[in-house]
Amino acid sequence: MTEKKVTMKVFGMTCDDCVRTVSDGLKKEGADVLSISLNDGIAIVKIDDAKISAENLVKSPVFGGESHYRAQLRKVE
Amino acid sequence: MTQEYDLVIIGRGAAAFSAAIRASEITSNQAAIAMIGYGPIGGTCVNVGCVPSKYIIEAAKVANTQRNPRYPGIASSDPAVEFSKLMESLREVVQEERKSKYEDVLKFYPNITMYEGKASFVSRDTVKVTSISGEEHMKGYNFIIATGSSPVIPQIEGLEDTGYLTSESVWSLNDLPGSIGILGGGFVGLEIGQAMHRLGSRVRIIKRHDTIARGIESEVGSELIRALENDGISFLTGRKVRKVYRRGDKKIIVAEYQGKMEEIEVDEVLIASGRKPNVDGLSLGNAGVEYSDKGISVKDDFSTTNPLIYAAGDVVDQRYRLETLAAREGAIIASNIFNHSTKGINLQEVPWAIFTEPQLASVGYTEDEYNRNFGRAVTRVLPLATVPKARILREGIGMFKIVADEDTGRIAGIHVLAPYAAEFIIEGVTAIRNGYTFQDIIENSHIFPTVAEGIKLASQSFTRDMTKMSCCVE
Numbered sequence: 142m143t144e145k146k147v148t149m150k151v152f153g154m155t156c157d158d159c160v161r162t163v164s165d166g167l168k169k170e171g172a173d174v175l176s177i178s179l180n181d182g183i184a185i186v187k188i189d190d191a192k193i194s195a196e197n198l199v200k201s202p203v204f205g206g207e208s209h210y211r212a213q214l215r216k217v218e
Numbered sequence: 219m220t221q222e223y224d225l226v227i228i229g230r231g232a233a234a235f236s237a238a239i240r241a242s243e244i245t246s247n248q249a250a251i252a253m254i255g256y257g258p259i260g261g262t263c264v265n266v267g268c269v270p271s272k273y274i275i276e277a278a279k280v281a282n283t284q285r286n287p288r289y290p291g292i293a294s295s296d297p298a299v300e301f302s303k304l305m306e307s308l309r310e311v312v313q314e315e316r317k318s319k320y321e322d323v324l325k326f327y328p329n330i331t332m333y334e335g336k337a338s339f340v341s342r343d344t345v346k347v348t349s350i351s352g353e354e355h356m357k358g359y360n361f362i363i364a365t366g367s368s369p370v371i372p373q374i375e376g377l378e379d380t381g382y383l384t385s386e387s388v389w390s391l392n393d394l395p396g397s398i399g400i401l402g403g404g405f406v407g408l409e410i411g412q413a414m415h416r417l418g419s420r421v422r423i424i425k426r427h428d429t430i431a432r433g434i435e436s437e438v439g440s441e442l443i444r445a446l447e448n449d450g451i452s453f454l455t456g457r458k459v460r461k462v463y464r465r466g467d468k469k470i471i472v473a474e475y476q477g478k479m480e481e482i483e484v485d486e487v488l489i490a491s492g493r494k495p496n497v498d499g500l501s502l503g504n505a506g507v508e509y510s511d512k513g514i515s516v517k518d519d520f521s522t523t524n525p526l527i528y529a530a531g532d533v534v535d536q537r538y539r540l541e542t543l544a545a546r547e548g549a550i551i552a553s554n555i556f557n558h559s560t561k562g563i564n565l566q567e568v569p570w571a572i573f574t575e576p577q578l579a580s581v582g583y584t585e586d587e588y589n590r591n592f593g594r595a596v597t598r599v600l601p602l603a604t605v606p607k608a609r610i611l612r613e614g615i616g617m618f619k620i621v622a623d624e625d626t627g628r629i630a631g632i633h634v635l636a637p638y639a640a641e642f643i644i645e646g647v648t649a650i651r652n653g654y655t656f657q658d659i660i661e662n663s664h665i666f667p668t669v670a671e672g673i674k675l676a677s678q679s680f681t682r683d684m685t686k687m688s689c690c691v692e
Contacts, residue, residue: 150224150359152224152244152245152246152248152249152556153245153246153248154248155246182248199558200558205557205558209246211244211245211556211557213224213359213360213555213556215359
């Protein structure tokens with residue numbers, strides 16, 4: 142297991158429900174959500190990159206298809 | 219202090235706006251976007267390209283119809299052309315289009331910040347913006363370079379001292395030159411040349427080759443030259459321009475022709491020798507972006523050799539320089555960035571047109587290209603005069619050429635010289651995009667009488683002798 146801290150910018154969140162939806166979506170992918178800021182859209186999560194890479198996390202269902210949330214990677218530590 | 223943006227767009231023309239708007243839509247207006255540029259907002263198309271050229275073409279068409287009415291019984295009269303008034307109205311239209319389609323649009327996107335200045339890369343993810351108020355640095359998580367193109371000015375002795383017009387400066391004219399020598403005969407030269415001729419200028423197109431441009435279906439291009447010569451424009455081909463100088467209030471073009479020098483006296487020289495990508499000053503080397511004098515090299519998804527940086531529109535090293543293509547590329551790049559996709563564009567599905575009269579419109583492979591690539595083209599050419607609507611319009615010069623795959627009958631290219639060709643070439647786009655055969659086109663009902671019906675008739679000519687067909691036969 143290689144634990145990584147991933148910072149991403151999430152677009153499309155407008156309320157606390159959005160934060161919850163994004164948080165649930167990230168958790169479903171196995172991410173440990175540390176923080177999500179509605180103010181600036183910055184989400185910080187921990188992942189086991191043997192299970193999901195940071196690059197795939199920003200393409201997960203909560204950020205694709207019919208969902209109106211999108212994410213861009215900012216930092217992987 | 220360095221500012222940070224989710225997306226930095228360098229340029230503010232069609233590709234830039236299209237990318238910025240699409241990125242805003244995808245991110246619910248939450249992507250912080252910087253758009254950096256200088257000069258009139260809107261880029262080439264609205265300011266010095268499609269909009270003013272199509273305006274003057276349509277105006278010139280009205281003057282020409284008055285001078286040369288198509289129908290017996292309608293008398294010819296010389297139009298009183300007040301050129302300065304026409305050009306003033308042209309500039310007003312440009313200003314209105316620029317305001318309504320670019321300046322006013324920005325108010326709907328508070329996430330887009332416009333910067334007036336010149337951008338140059340200082341690293342792989344940061345640009346320095348130089349403006350009259352100083353310098354500032356901007357870091358981008360992604361970039362789109364959409365700086366467009368500019369006219370190529372050939373190195374000809376005396377040209378700079380003599381003075382010349384380009385497709386960008388011609389719109390400032392207030393007096394119609396009595397005669398114009400156009401150096402180069404690409405799309406721009408032909409369009410502006412025919413318009414100026416019809417407004418009353420004597421137009422001579424001076425060029426080395428007797429074809430219009432590379433990539434044009436040769437039979438259709440030759441027919442266009444015939445149509446323009448029939449209109450009254452002179453094509454002086456086989457000429458290599460060696461020198462330009464002033465003699466009194468005239469300009470003299472010295473051209474080498476069959477080993478001898480000849481002088482062509484004109485009132486004005488218009489340069490129409492193509493366009494070059496605007497890469498100067500961008501310091502692309504600092505960002506690791508590869509480019510050549512043809513433009514920025516991009517992969518199928520329009521990313522450059524620096525994966526953070528994409529390029530769209532005329533600045534890209536690609537076959538076409540078209541406003542609609544630039545705008546589509548901008549939108550696709552925005553989607554590739556924010557939807558994490560890798561979409562591209564099949565250039566064989568992209569139509570283009572020359573807005574002369576008749577219009578030349580084209581999509582897909584020429585016969586030569588298809589044979590070179592696949593070795594099995596089958597073609598049919600239908601003269602425009604066989605299309606009933608063309609006879610109603612009393613338009614005799616023109617043709618439809620269809621290139622299809624010999625084995626499958628699938629349409630590979632459609633090339634049309636006809637009135638309104640630019641309006642209906644979309645049928646060719648749909649056919650190529652969907653893999654239609656000429657039989658599929660035949661089975662689509664077409665309206666009679668239309669010029670567009672020529673595409674169906676040309677398709678029918680793959681299987682029938684059209685001289686034996688009655689009107690509207692299916």
